[in-house]
Each structure stands twice: as C-alpha cells, then as structure tokens.
Amino acid sequence: MTMIQALRSALDVMMERDDKVVVFGQDVGYFGGVFRVTEGLQAKYGSSRCFDTPINEGGIVGAAVGMAAYGLRPVAEIQFADYFYPASDQIVSEAARLRYRSAGDFTCPLTIRMPCGGGIYGGQTHSQSPEALFTHVCGLRTVMPSNPYDAKGLLIAAIECDDPVIFLEPKRLYNGPFDGHHDRPVVPWSKHELGNVPEGYYRVPLESAAVVRPGTQLTVLAYGTMVWVSQAAAQESGIDAEIIDLRSIWPMDLDAVVASVQKTGRCVIVHEATKTSGFGAELCALVQEHCFYHLEAPIERVAGWDTPYPHATEWAYFPGPDRVAAAFRRALEG
Known part of the structure; x- marks a missing residue:
C-alpha cells in the first residue's frame, strides 16, 4: 500500500469495527479528499458517517469536540495543516482541555488529520510544518508517521485513544519513499518493505519510537x-x-x-x-x-x-x- 491507501485502510477498518467512528471535513465525502485518502468511504458507510463540511475549520473542529464529548469518535480532516489556524481556539481551549476541565467526566477521543510539509510547490499556505505549535499544548498528542505501515497502525491507535490526537501526514511520502533528493525518481512503496501493510486491524502504539x-x-x-x-x-x-x-x-x-x-x-x-x-x-x-x-x-x-x-x-x-x-x-x- 501507499501511505494514502494505508490511511484509508485504517479508516475503513475502524469504521467497520465501531459505528461511533465518523469521518468528515472539506471534500472528504463524495470527492474522497483532495489527496483521495477517504475515497470510497462515503459510498460504503453512507453520508451520515463520512460527509462533507463547509470551508470552516473552526466549525469542523468545534463540531468534532461536541461529537467526542457526546461519545462518538470523530476523525476530522483539515485539508492542509496550514488551514488549522482558524480552529486554534477549538483545538487549544476546548479539545485539549475538556478532560481536565471536567475532572475526567468527559473525554475527547478526537483525531484531527492534517497533510503537512512541502514538496508539492504549494507555497506558503499549503506547505507548513506546524508540529511544534501542537506539542506546546498540554492535553494534545502529536503524531507524524514516515511510512505506510506505521501510518495505518498509528492512525488506528489515534482513533482508539481517549485524548485528542493531531495526526500529521507528510505529503511528500503519500505515494512513495524517496532517496532524499527532489530530482531523483520516487521509489514505489510496493517495492519497499514498509509498504507491506496488513489488510486488517493492527496497532502501532503511541509514544513508541x-x-x-x-x-x-x-x-x-x-x-x-x-x-x-x-x-x-x-x-x-x-x-x-x-x-x-x-x-x-x-x-x-x-x-x-x-x-x-x-x-x-x-x-x-x-x-x-x-x-x-x-x-x-x-x-x-x-x-x-x-x-x-x-x-x-x-x-x-x-x-x-x-x-x-x-x-x-x-x-x-x-x-x-x-x-x-x-x-x-x-x-x-x-
């Protein structure tokens, strides 16, 4: 699998195992996501479990926090990591603090997926790497995989986690590893051992290097x-x-x-x-x-x-x- 396929497989596995898992964001439903990570999920699970939202990051994350407090396990996509800033208040003041402010009465099992980094000539508003901003916020977990095998296992672990997880996906690695140089051919993940991704359920534990x-x-x-x-x-x-x-x-x-x-x-x-x-x-x-x-x-x-x-x-x-x-x-x- 490519990393795109591995992430889609993780979402598919979790949506099939747990009907509390819902997937939503800009263009993730009918269109299947700008990078096609969610392709086919709406057709398989219906528009109540995989659906499109307005261009409103604050609304996406705010709704997700409410869903998580209610008992669902939402997976919200911010189309590019650069777009998370309008949702900063919801991420920092609501998602990260819900369990602490409620003395454990509520949890926030929320996963926020964000494609990050450069390599696609996206310029200043499609290429940022804001991971340090999230690591400063108590109550958030921040994850960034480097290969398809880890991507699937970590995303499953993130969805099952009762804390909010910022799941950052390097765009340059979506379709294959590379030799470190931008001017050389990309090696397909199918030719790399880390592209051998099991079809079913498995976890890569969070906090494990x-x-x-x-x-x-x-x-x-x-x-x-x-x-x-x-x-x-x-x-x-x-x-x-x-x-x-x-x-x-x-x-x-x-x-x-x-x-x-x-x-x-x-x-x-x-x-x-x-x-x-x-x-x-x-x-x-x-x-x-x-x-x-x-x-x-x-x-x-x-x-x-x-x-x-x-x-x-x-x-x-x-x-x-x-x-x-x-x-x-x-x-x-x-």
Missing part, C-alpha cells in the same frame, strides 16, 4: 520526511548513524532517545520546520538534560530556514542530504 537504522557513531532524531533524508545522508556520507524515527512527536519515547544517545555520545536533530522554536529545540533540551555526561560533542540541529515559507526556493529550504551530512561531520569532529 523506532530505530530505523542501527548505528554506533551518532544518533539522529527525526520524524516524517526527514527520516528518509537522514537515511540518504548516512548512506552517502558513509557515517554509521543510528536513526530514530520518533513517530509520536509528543508525548515521545524518551527512553529510546536516551538509550541511543548514551550509546553513541553524539546527537543530530533533523526536522523540516523552521529552526527557531522548532520541536528540535525541545529535543535538544531533553538530550542535554538526560545525556549531558555522555555527550562527546555539541548537539547539532538541521532545519528549515527562519523565514516565511519560500515558494521559488522550496528545495533549498528543506534540509537535504548534503546539509544533514555536514551536520554529521561536525558532530564527529566536535
């Missing part, structure tokens, strides 16, 4: 598209990097991070979002707090530019294998 490449010289902390960029950097540089795919950005698998950094003594953090106040800053602080006496060099961060998202120079904005490999070398020389 994965070691996608064992290594001894340094630890790389990444998620989403940057997992593949980091692998390309390790392969092309010949550096024996251990790459940790966080998968659940927050809450995160701190034990896996600490174990790896304590083993290698060096750490490089890679993400697509802007560097200043990006989630890499939190990772840097956590590694410093928990691994200080094991570090043999300063922690390196590789990220997007601290500018509004560039359109014409999109591929220079992204961390690429060359920039990541240069950070590897600095860490080894430190």
Whole structure:
C-alpha cells in the first residue's frame, strides 16, 4: 500500500469495527479528499458517517469536540495543516482541555488529520510544518508517521485513544519513499518493505519510537520526511548513524532517545520546520538534560530556514542530504 491507501485502510477498518467512528471535513465525502485518502468511504458507510463540511475549520473542529464529548469518535480532516489556524481556539481551549476541565467526566477521543510539509510547490499556505505549535499544548498528542505501515497502525491507535490526537501526514511520502533528493525518481512503496501493510486491524502504539537504522557513531532524531533524508545522508556520507524515527512527536519515547544517545555520545536533530522554536529545540533540551555526561560533542540541529515559507526556493529550504551530512561531520569532529 501507499501511505494514502494505508490511511484509508485504517479508516475503513475502524469504521467497520465501531459505528461511533465518523469521518468528515472539506471534500472528504463524495470527492474522497483532495489527496483521495477517504475515497470510497462515503459510498460504503453512507453520508451520515463520512460527509462533507463547509470551508470552516473552526466549525469542523468545534463540531468534532461536541461529537467526542457526546461519545462518538470523530476523525476530522483539515485539508492542509496550514488551514488549522482558524480552529486554534477549538483545538487549544476546548479539545485539549475538556478532560481536565471536567475532572475526567468527559473525554475527547478526537483525531484531527492534517497533510503537512512541502514538496508539492504549494507555497506558503499549503506547505507548513506546524508540529511544534501542537506539542506546546498540554492535553494534545502529536503524531507524524514516515511510512505506510506505521501510518495505518498509528492512525488506528489515534482513533482508539481517549485524548485528542493531531495526526500529521507528510505529503511528500503519500505515494512513495524517496532517496532524499527532489530530482531523483520516487521509489514505489510496493517495492519497499514498509509498504507491506496488513489488510486488517493492527496497532502501532503511541509514544513508541523506532530505530530505523542501527548505528554506533551518532544518533539522529527525526520524524516524517526527514527520516528518509537522514537515511540518504548516512548512506552517502558513509557515517554509521543510528536513526530514530520518533513517530509520536509528543508525548515521545524518551527512553529510546536516551538509550541511543548514551550509546553513541553524539546527537543530530533533523526536522523540516523552521529552526527557531522548532520541536528540535525541545529535543535538544531533553538530550542535554538526560545525556549531558555522555555527550562527546555539541548537539547539532538541521532545519528549515527562519523565514516565511519560500515558494521559488522550496528545495533549498528543506534540509537535504548534503546539509544533514555536514551536520554529521561536525558532530564527529566536535
């Protein structure tokens, strides 16, 4: 399966298992979603369980919070992560706080799907990576898969979770992994082991990181598209990097991070979002707090530019294998 197909399979599995699961958002019903993730679900389950909404993100999330409090398990789609800002109050002040404000009398089993990141020349309003904004909000969970197998298992786990989950989907990975360069052919997921996705039910536990490449010289902390960029950097540089795919950005698998950094003594953090106040800053602080006496060099961060998202120079904005490999070398020389 591609990641699109895996996400659709997760929704299909959960809608079949639990009639409390409802799917809605802009164009997700008849049209099947702008990226076709929800294609066929309305025809199979009806327009009361998979339906279109007006262009009103605040209304989409506000309705979803009410549904979740009532006992449903809504899966709301924000068509692009860049569009979530009108729903910020509903996400931060309502969804994230409902269980705490009610002293546990209500829960908010809400999943909000958002395609994120660049790679489609979408410009400033279709390409942002806002994960750090969500990780700052107590009560939210933030997830970003890097492959179809994890995408399906994590989405199932998110739908079953009683807390609100922000589920970010890297658009560059929807149809296949790549070798880290924008000018080379995309490898079909069908030719990669992580494209072997079971048809039925399975879970990938939230808060569980994965070691996608064992290594001894340094630890790389990444998620989403940057997992593949980091692998390309390790392969092309010949550096024996251990790459940790966080998968659940927050809450995160701190034990896996600490174990790896304590083993290698060096750490490089890679993400697509802007560097200043990006989630890499939190990772840097956590590694410093928990691994200080094991570090043999300063922690390196590789990220997007601290500018509004560039359109014409999109591929220079992204961390690429060359920039990541240069950070590897600095860490080894430190």
